[in-house]
Amino acid sequence: MAHTLFSNLITWSESQYSHLPWREKRTLYKTLVSEIMLQQTTVGTVLNHFERFLVEYPTIFDLAKSTEEQVCISWKGLGYYRRARSLRNVAIQVVEEFKGQIPTNIDDLQTLKGIGPYTANAIVAIGADKKALAVDANLERVLARFYGVDVEKGPKLQKRLWSDFAHKKIMAEMDGLSARAINEAMMDLGRIICQARKASCVLCPLAPKCKAKASGDPLQYPVEGAKKESEELFIRTLRVVVKEKKKILVYQKGAKEWLSGQWELPTFILETNDEKLKQYPHIKIKQNYEKLPYVKTGITKYDIHNYILEMSLEEFEKMTKKIEIVYEFKTNDEKLNMSTATQKVFKILNKAK
DNA sequence: TGTCCACGTCT
DNA sequence: AAGACGTGGAC
The missing domain is CATH 1.10.340.30 (Hypothetical protein; domain 2)
Structure with a gap:
């Protein structure tokens, strides 16, 4: 029975x-x-x-x-x-x-x-x-x-x-x-x-x-449905580290963005094959970004390499003259709702030292 | 290391 | 109703 x-x-x-x-x-x-x-x-x-x-x-x-x-x-x-x-x-x-x-x-x-x-x-x-x-x-x-x-x-x-x-x-x-x-x-x-x-x-x-x-x-069982071909989407971002005493420069993600409400390092798109992507502003840098250290992250359907670059506040301000995002210095502690990707960046930086 | 994959609810 | 949303495990 x-x-x-x-x-x-x-x-x-x-x-x-x-x-x-x-x-x-x-x-x-x-x-x-x-x-x-x-x-x-x-x-x-x-x-x-x-x-x-x-x-x-x-x-x-x-x-x-x-x-x-x-x-x-x-x-x-x-x-x-x-x-x-x-x-x-x-x-x-x-x-x-x-x-x-x-x-x-x-x-x-x-x-x-x-x-x-x-x-x-x-x-x-x-x-x-x-x-x-x-x-x-x-x-x-x-x-x-x-x-x-x-x-x-x-x-x-x-x-x-x-x-x-x-x-x-x-x-x-x-x-x-x-x-x-x-x-x-x-x-x-x-x-x-x-x-x-x-x-x-x-x-x-x-x-x-x-x-x-x-x-x-x-x-x-269960019978698989037909899989649809979807284009592989990638993003190459630049994650910028600007330090001032014990604080780091970050910004808070808006309501309609991924990870809304979380804080992230200043992040820019270096290259992507998704032209509709509006998560981050685009930027160009002089050096070959592929030589920078990077961490991999993934969100939804994107394969993301996050290249890490440390710079001074002056350099950063020069680079972001035309960008309207508000960046602030904050202490990176447990009270800050910091994104996983940003935490991964710091893990890599600490390891390197 | 890379690649693939699983997974509830809302819109 | 198709796509968005994040992370971790298997191999």
Whole structure:
């Protein structure tokens, strides 16, 4: 009986992964924070930040009282900083509209900006242990394989899984089992055993009834959509270091730019094949920039080499006469919301000394 | 080192 | 509804 399979799955998951910090003494608040962190982010990365974040914001009221800038600083290293702003706004909204009690039904949760179908279901199923299914990319893959669904990956597959499989079958499996345990276990399975590019079927508790395993080629599910050719985009930036005593020259990124609100070294485009790019002003320098030290960064679809150049304030002012950005001297410490790329530049400079 | 890839929600 | 958003892991 399939029910036994899912019990085995839960046993496997609980024996190995109950120690994740958001699972220990689980609360709705820890679930909210961890699930927002886990959007687009691997468990390993979240492990590096979750507990510190909880020390800084032990309750939803602490989070609601904090400033946007402080929450973004606390979010450093997790990326997709819009999530940090959303999380704070959710906290404020929950305090104002729900007396600080995080709702446990899908509809109320989805009224909160930043909480979509996945996170709403995760909070209901995992946070409140009420019947729901949080279908992230892991679940999508596991379910497509288990049921052998050959619908193209993406929104179509999500819909198909939800209407034909997830809702009717998995939800039925939850009768008599914990919704929390089954959701956590399915995610663990996708993360550890039933990975996108590797399926360790010999270890899998669901293998006896898995259609993908039976097919002999489990990786054929989920079916990949046609990949579209996209032009490779590169940027070569100049990152300028101007020091004055213990301070460095930086500027704050605007609302519509990448990494909005963060502080960066003065940054200019030396060369790019994307003519529409408006993130930084263009500049020309006399020397061959390819001989300068550089660090690689990446954001969205761009391959970026950041060339580093130290200069005096006089030289800098001469170079940027026609540029209207406001640059200021600031101390580079933990109170400054400094971009990852800028931190990488300093790492390289310190290493060189 | 480089290259490829994964990943929820909003707009 | 296609593209934006950042980081880290696998090989």
